[in-house]
Amino acid sequence: MTAAPEAPGPVRIVVADDQEVVRAGFSALLGTQSDLRVVATAGDGAAAVGACREHRPDVVLMDVRMPAMDGIEATRRITARSGAPRVLMLTTFDLDEHVYDALVAGASGFLLKDVTAERLFEAVRVVAAGEALLAPTVTRRLIGEFARLRPRPPSASLEVLTPRETDVLRLVAEGLTNAEIAARLVVGEETVKTHVSRVLRKLGLRDRVQAVVAAYETGLVLPRQAR
Template structure:
């Protein structure tokens, strides 16, 4: 993928926000803003046209909110990946967007470097999660529900369950490799098997499933 630029679309109902994001992104040699959308309906249309790798998705927008738009985009296929932007770190709407198929979320007051890192991570197929915020958000969601058993968990090996829990902690592949004394390639293989066995779209959904199944501690 050397030399390829990440094609980004910005979906936000505030023009000034779109302009600010565009200025940051277009200054990067490996990122190109190829489209903008002022509401969720337009975001879905932009995604369906192809030619977009990552969509920055605001949560609260007119006509169609970011949650519904994300669900439609995710249901249509693995690309483009959706990175949700939210104002509040405990925004239940942002969590709903993750469940709808977003590949990560970021607070709107994040540093430019964090935004750029999140876009690159999502494009590479990883999750873009702020671990502390994600943990609080998911714990808030699961606090009022008993752990949900899953027959699919029975198919996991002990090592896969360990890595499953580590993913829920927000550990990177390298951190998981260091914890369990594994090669990074081995960790990737285990994660691929977890995705297949649990029917998860990506790393974000593995985190959610881990909390819902009681794999991750509170």
């Protein structure tokens, strides 16, 4: 008799913020959900890195500004490790100038600190499942703005991509969903998903957010193209 597969355990979370009230508030909210569990909290970036090594969480809620080591450097160190958790940045403003740096460092998206409880739960679950948090149009607006203000030299080459994969990456960066890309290229949505997966694998990217960053940094999509 074949044993039934084990049910997946709760999403393991580390909350990193230099304000105790914020750490406590997010931890209390997350604790109300049976499928979410806070395994550690941290008051600065260095402590967040240590907590991730010790507790191996699935998701980190990471404040951008913290003493000792800021959230951007902590994110860079955390996501550089094999089997790294997904990182959601916490910020006060939706166009915080540090958010772009955080996404480049390896974050999978960002949340405003005044996020509603339901949005918080949804965001953690989405990122834990391996998806990018932000809608493509929001991601494009955010990254496009800061790529325009603070252009960076290319950090990756797109030569490894096929022409069709390059087309798909361009459309992802322009804010189209998989369904919209499928309609534009006259292919099936599953075909688009396959192309997106290949782009991520070939470029060594973690998720769709990082693909948008790469498209801007390589000049495949220019900020002025954003409509």
